Amino acid sequence: MDGSERRLSTPVLVIGTGGSGLRTAIELAERGVGVLAVGKRPKADAHTTLAAGSINSVLATMDPQDSWQQHAADTLLESYLLADPRTVRIVTEGAARGIDDLVRYGMPFARDADGRISLRFFGAHTYRRTAFSGDYTGLEIQRALVRRAAELDVPILDTAYITRLLVRDNVSVPYGAGERLRDGTRSGPHRIQRLSRESA
Numbered sequence: 001m002d003g004s005e006r007r008l009s010t011p012v013l014v015i016g017t018g019g020s021g022l023r024t025a026i027e028l029a030e031r032g033v034g035v036l037a038v039g040k041r042p043k044a045d046a047h048t049t050l051a052a053g054s055i056n057s058v059l060a061t062m063d064p065q066d067s068w069q070q071h072a073a074d075t076l077l078e079s080y081l082l083a084d085p086r087t088v089r090i091v092t093e094g095a096a097r098g099i100d101d102l103v104r105y106g107m108p109f110a111r112d113a114d115g116r117i118s119l120r121f122f123g124a125h126t127y128r129r130t131a132f133s134g135d136y137t138g139l140e141i142q143r144a145l146v147r148r149a150a151e152l153d154v155p156i157l158d159t160a161y162i163t164r165l166l167v168r169d170n171v172s173v174p175y176g177a178g179e180r181l182r183d184g185t186r187s188g189p190h191r192i193q194r195l196s197r198e199s200a
Contacts, residue, residue, distance in 0.1 A: 008157075010036035015162050018046035019138070022145035022154075023101075029152040036155050043146055043158045051138025054122060054130040055102075057095035061116045063127035068092045070126055078124035099131060105148040108133055108140055 014025045017039025028035040039046060060066045071092040076083055099117070103109065109131050110118040122130040133140040149156060 019048035038157045048142045049139040054132040066127035105144040107144040
């Protein structure tokens with residue numbers, strides 16, 4: 001290994017440091033699993049920050065007759081029945097927990113005078129189930145996730161690409177050739193080793 005190469009070891013590698021990637025890394029870290037998150041953009045400027053509008057969940061604080069089943073039906077109908085029903089069920093049934101987690105991480109949702117998370121109508125919804133944070137919902141989600149990851153000491157390697165996957169014994173082992181995006185230089189490969197169960 002020469003001076004242009006860094007060797008990193010982690011039980012779990014998460015590729016992506018936007019909302020999905022950081023949320024996955026947080027879940028693992030909260031369960032005591034070692035994790036490294038790698039993303040191609042700066043962690044404070046992942047694509048999640050571009051989502052201006054809102055996040056949908058059945059909280060039923062404004063329309064108590066709402067249910068995850070109705071949310072699922074609305075979603076399937078709006079998809080012209082092309083959405084996978086199993087995925088729709090998982091997302092709609094678990095969405096309220098996602099909101100609860102974001103609140104726990106410090107997400108500043110807009111709230112009504114009585115303190116309830118404010119909900120509004122959005123496309124294809126039968127009831128009000130759209131939570132938001134001004135016009136910067138995605139940005140605030142990303143900020144909350146970055147803060148929580150820092151609290152859990154989740155290491156984040158950002159502005160780097162994973163450019164190749166080596167396959168050994170039918171297991172993909174990421175091999176990232178450190179494409180650094182800040183200055184366009186190539187800093188050499190990062191070998192990210194998969195730990196065995198005995199060494200994890």
